[in-house]
Amino acid sequence: MPVNLPGLVEHLRKIAGRDAVLDRPEDLMLYEYDAGIRKSTPGAVVFPQNTEQVSQIMRLATALNVAVVPRGAGTGLSGGSIPQEGGLVIAFSRMNRILEVDVENQRATVRPGVVNLQLSEHVAHLGLYFAPDPSSQKACTIGGNVAENSGGPHTLLHGVTVNHVTGVEVVLPSGEIVYFGGKAAESYGFDMTGFMVGSEGTVGIVTAITVKLLRKPEKIATLLGVFESVDDAALTVSAITAAGITPAALEMLDGWTLRTVEAFCHAGYPLDAGAVLLIELEGLREAVEEQAVAVTEVCLAQKAREVRRAKDEEERALLWKGRKMAFAALGRVTPSYYTQDGVVPRSQIPAVMRHIGNVAKKYDLTIGNIFHAGDGNLHPLILFDMRNAEQFERVLSASTEILEFCIQCGGSITGEHGVGMEKRDLMSRLFTEEDLDVMISLRNAFNGRDILNPQKIFPMPRMCREITGPSQNPVLMQEGM
Amino acid sequence: MSTATVPTRFAADFRAICGAEHVTEDPAQMQAWNILGIVPALAVTPASADEVAGILRFANEHGLSVVPAGGFTRQQVGNLPPQIDVLLFTTRLTAVEHYDVGDLTVGIGAGCTVAQLSAMVAKDGLFFAGDPAQPGRSTIGGLLATGLYGPLRHGYGGLRDYCIGVRFVTGDGRKGKGGGRVVKNVAGYDMMKLFIGSQGTLGIITSASFKLFPAPRQTRTFVAFFPSATEALQFRSQVLRSPLDPICLELVSPQAHELLVPGSPAGAGWSICVRAAGSETVLARYRTELGPAVVREMEGANEQGFWRALEDFSLLAAERHPRSLLISMTLPVRDVQPVLNEVSAVAESNHFSFAAIGRVGIAHLLISLWQAPDAEVSLVSFVNTVSGLRNRLPRDVSMAVLHCPSEARHHISAWGPMPTDLESMRAVKMALDSKDILNRGRFLF
Numbered sequence: 001m002p003v004n005l006p007g008l009v010e011h012l013r014k015i016a017g018r019d020a021v022l023d024r025p026e027d028l029m030l031y032e033y034d035a036g037i038r039k040s041t042p043g044a045v046v047f048p049q050n051t052e053q054v055s056q057i058m059r060l061a062t063a064l065n066v067a068v069v070p071r072g073a074g075t076g077l078s079g080g081s082i083p084q085e086g087g088l089v090i091a092f093s094r095m096n097r098i099l100e101v102d103v104e105n106q107r108a109t110v111r112p113g114v115v116n117l118q119l120s121e122h123v124a125h126l127g128l129y130f131a132p133d134p135s136s137q138k139a140c141t142i143g144g145n146v147a148e149n150s151g152g153p154h155t156l157l158h159g160v161t162v163n164h165v166t167g168v169e170v171v172l173p174s175g176e177i178v179y180f181g182g183k184a185a186e187s188y189g190f191d192m193t194g195f196m197v198g199s200e201g202t203v204g205i206v207t208a209i210t211v212k213l214l215r216k217p218e219k220i221a222t223l224l225g226v227f228e229s230v231d232d233a234a235l236t237v238s239a240i241t242a243a244g245i246t247p248a249a250l251e252m253l254d255g256w257t258l259r260t261v262e263a264f265c266h267a268g269y270p271l272d273a274g275a276v277l278l279i280e281l282e283g284l285r286e287a288v289e290e291q292a293v294a295v296t297e298v299c300l301a302q303k304a305r306e307v308r309r310a311k312d313e314e315e316r317a318l319l320w321k322g323r324k325m326a327f328a329a330l331g332r333v334t335p336s337y338y339t340q341d342g343v344v345p346r347s348q349i350p351a352v353m354r355h356i357g358n359v360a361k362k363y364d365l366t367i368g369n370i371f372h373a374g375d376g377n378l379h380p381l382i383l384f385d386m387r388n389a390e391q392f393e394r395v396l397s398a399s400t401e402i403l404e405f406c407i408q409c410g411g412s413i414t415g416e417h418g419v420g421m422e423k424r425d426l427m428s429r430l431f432t433e434e435d436l437d438v439m440i441s442l443r444n445a446f447n448g449r450d451i452l453n454p455q456k457i458f459p460m461p462r463m464c465r466e467i468t469g470p471s472q473n474p475v476l477m478q479e480g481m
Numbered sequence: 482m483s484t485a486t487v488p489t490r491f492a493a494d495f496r497a498i499c500g501a502e503h504v505t506e507d508p509a510q511m512q513a514w515n516i517l518g519i520v521p522a523l524a525v526t527p528a529s530a531d532e533v534a535g536i537l538r539f540a541n542e543h544g545l546s547v548v549p550a551g552g553f554t555r556q557q558v559g560n561l562p563p564q565i566d567v568l569l570f571t572t573r574l575t576a577v578e579h580y581d582v583g584d585l586t587v588g589i590g591a592g593c594t595v596a597q598l599s600a601m602v603a604k605d606g607l608f609f610a611g612d613p614a615q616p617g618r619s620t621i622g623g624l625l626a627t628g629l630y631g632p633l634r635h636g637y638g639g640l641r642d643y644c645i646g647v648r649f650v651t652g653d654g655r656k657g658k659g660g661g662r663v664v665k666n667v668a669g670y671d672m673m674k675l676f677i678g679s680q681g682t683l684g685i686i687t688s689a690s691f692k693l694f695p696a697p698r699q700t701r702t703f704v705a706f707f708p709s710a711t712e713a714l715q716f717r718s719q720v721l722r723s724p725l726d727p728i729c730l731e732l733v734s735p736q737a738h739e740l741l742v743p744g745s746p747a748g749a750g751w752s753i754c755v756r757a758a759g760s761e762t763v764l765a766r767y768r769t770e771l772g773p774a775v776v777r778e779m780e781g782a783n784e785q786g787f788w789r790a791l792e793d794f795s796l797l798a799a800e801r802h803p804r805s806l807l808i809s810m811t812l813p814v815r816d817v818q819p820v821l822n823e824v825s826a827v828a829e830s831n832h833f834s835f836a837a838i839g840r841v842g843i844a845h846l847l848i849s850l851w852q853a854p855d856a857e858v859s860l861v862s863f864v865n866t867v868s869g870l871r872n873r874l875p876r877d878v879s880m881a882v883l884h885c886p887s888e889a890r891h892h893i894s895a896w897g898p899m900p901t902d903l904e905s906m907r908a909v910k911m912a913l914d915s916k917d918i919l920n921r922g923r924f925l926f
Contacts, residue, residue: 015522063840087638089916102813104718104815105813105814105815106814107813110652125524148667149667149671155665159642160669161811163641167900178902178905179900179902180900180901180902181900181906182900183813183873183877184616184811184812184844184878184879185811185843185844186628186639186641186811186845187811187879187881187900187901188880188896188907189678189896189899189900189903189906189925190675190683190901190909190910190925191641191674191677191678191679192853192901192902192906194641194674195670195671195675196894197671198670199671205619216657219724221885237581241583241584242582242583244606244695245695246694246695265645265672283726284724284726284763286762286763286764286765287726287760287768290762292762322687341763342876344581344663345581345584345662345663347581375664375665376584376663376664377665409578410661412663412665412666412668414666415666415667416665416667418667419668427668427669428558429670430659430661430668430669431668432656435656435658436669437657438657439669439672441912442675442909442913443914444669444912445909445911446908447909
């Protein structure tokens with residue numbers, strides 16, 4: 001593929017503009033990684049400014065059989081935006097406009113490069129916001145959220161990205177521009193919009209997105225339940241669910257993690273606790289007050305040492321700051337960490353937390369836990385030093401062992417980060433050959449040559465078999481490409 | 482009535498797959514199972530996903546057309562099938578795959594009825610949010626395939642929001658699955674989305690998993706009447722802008738009100754029905770917030786009966802007016818008012834009366850149109866009414882004709898233009914059912 005690149009770069013410059021293509025090694029280095037652990041250097045990066053350019057780029061790439069990987073902010077944790085070595089990256093940082101805010105329909109239409117938090121800030125004066133709130137929301141893009149079907153703490157009540165997308169404009173690998181859905185909540189026909197969200201860029205490239213905007217709740221109560229042990233906190237999560245209360249968010253930090261975070265940003269977490277639960281309730285004032293009482297009772301019945309409630313917005317912001325800054329805090333105590341994203345049925349949280357503790361002992365690793373407890377979505381953070389190859393092997397084994405436990409108790413290998421490259425080989429533990437074959441036939445219906453986001457989602461041996469040789473497009477050969 | 486014939490050697494093959502007692506060709510029975518007058522050749526009732534796969538592989542190999550069936554509540558919806566070789570009932574697929582009370586999740590066979598599932602989880606204080614018409618007959622598989630929902634859609638979301646896993650057999654006989662049994666899961670393609678509302682044209686759903694909800698301890702319905710749809714919809718917008726968070730927010734037209742509450746005074750006006758769940762304190766807040774527009778409150782059996790009738794609106798309308806149109810529309814919230822204006826204008830010019838209900842907070846309308854008592858309505862009027870409406874609808878609106886007089890069926894397409902690219906939908910269909918054996922001719926292709 002690199003053979004074609006000089007001609008490719010010239011064509012890309014004609015399509016997107018002279019300043020819209022990078023091909024110098026020192027520039028390309030910035031696009032070889034995401035927030036996960038893999039690296040691979042692209043042959044070129046192009047920055048389209050509109051859908052028509054994306055379409056032309058896709059036509060060109062398909063004709064030349066150059067692998068294409070779309071990229072938002074590169075905050076993903078599963079290797080979803082890792083390019084193929086020598087392939088093409090389409091970066092969306094210049095397609096970052098909010099196209100429309102439709103207050104009456106509670107919809108916004110945005111380009112994929114719009115940053116998640118920017119949208120909420122943009123509509124805040126209207127009393128509206130965009131609900132999916134990944135921890136990286138200050139940086140991650142809505143296009144990336146759509147590709148990975150991202151979540152966040154508040155998806156416990158409001159659902160993940162797919163629950164908030166009603167329409168998309170898509171460029172297919174053929175270069176064709178198509179539309180799925182619109183502003184209506186649902187429409188007749190196949191739910192192609194729902195299918196696109198979370199397809200990790202393997203079906204088409206989303207170039208415009210219509211999302212729901214929610215009204216800000218009248219009342220928010222933020223509670224901090226303080227526990228002596230992880231076990232007590234974990235049992236409380238199950239008890240809250242079983243009591244029929246659905247908080248807006250229900251997050252757990254174990255003792256090690258909360259102390260690390262506290263040292264970094266002074267959120268006010270008690271340093272001697274075994275674990276804390278950060279519980280947020282929202283809605284009608286009266287309903288929130290009742291739920292706050294009920295949640296406090298459940299926590300105390302489950303041996304909480306105390307339950308604090310944020311007195312004002314400032315205290316609330318502080319409690320959340322600790323949660324949202326946790327990943328940054330970890331950077332101070334470890335050169336690297338590996339974040340997992342397994343899911344278990346909520347009643348299994350006590351068991352899985354014990355299992356993670358045992359895995360840490362078995363492999364002699366430090367594992368912190370800060371996660372979306374309310375929907376059973378774990379984020380064990382395994383600390384390591386990249387320079388220690390032997391340790392890294394232990395990290396990978398520990399990680400696989402944790403995910404296998406999730407699968408055994410009926411869970412999943414990913415709740416919100418996507419499969420990407422990182423977990424593709426575990427897919428055959430969740431799905432049969434035939435299940436995967438059905439999904440691959442859908443991918444092939446749009447992306448038959450696996451040119452768009454190759455080597456993502458599906459286990460590798462299967463992928464290799466399906467990659468075909470370079471095309472011999474007569475038109476481009478005439479053009480000397 | 483036309484009949485299809487399958488050579489008996491095929492019937493023997495189906496008997497070999499499902500057992501002789503689960504294959505029938507009885508003429509009277511087949512006649513009773515006609516779909517828009519088309520009589521199936523035989524019916525099979527497999528007991529497992531493997532048997533479904535066996536049947537579909539066989540049908541695929543021999544190019545037989547297959548119609549999936551559950552409780553037969555919505556089989557008359559859609560375009561005329563050219564021929565039905567095999568009617569495949571899911572009614573023996575009723576096993577509970579998992580029921581995790583503490584996790585608020587359940588996985589159940591496609592042939593289980595909505596009422597059975599609701600009753601099972603109600604024992605544990607839980608609640609399944611699907612609310613189709615005829616829950617005693619509607620099956621889980623049919624609910625998903627038709628993408629049906631009722632008034633609870635407002636507060637609990639749609640099937641696409643709370644269906645967390647699905648197992649199916651594709652038209653070409655492959656067993657597949659999407660999702661799983663946990664409430665948050667992004668591993669693999671979201672097959673649930675493709676199958677919900679696919680009208681049984683991609684595969685046959687064999688089981689599905691759902692999020693459940695805690696059953697509300699008490700509910701109350703507040704009803705406000707208005708002289709016009711415009712004023713009713715203004716009130717709707719006021720509720721949407723308020724901090725209130727009702728579980729249902731329904732518009733009921735004057736004619737619809739009369740259908741739902743027999744004997745209610747004519748000319749009561751357009752109503753907005755707000756159903757709230759919560760403690761007495763919470764409900765009191767609703768009363769204050771909704772203000773003096775509310776003239777009636779319902780609770781208990783009264784309230785249950787009202788919403789039950791509303792869920793069965795399409796049935797009630799078809800019973801009262803057999804020669805009628807039933808139209809379902811999904812639209813952006815802001816378009817409800819202009820679309821109702823168009824409905825009113827088109828109805829008037831074709832001498833029709835209409836009754837409308839709808840979840841006007843998310844914007845889904847159900848409209849029944851029938852011949853005005855003193856008007857001479859011909860077939861042409863039905864056709865003109867549908868085409869008149871379709872021509873006037875704003876973009877992003879999709880409209881289905883769920884019911885029309887049988888003689889009009891040849892002239893009225895059940896599905897109009899859709900906002901989603903047709904060729905992409907065709908690519909999906911070809912990927913899963915390349916020989917087009919499932920519900921051939923009835924949906925998009």
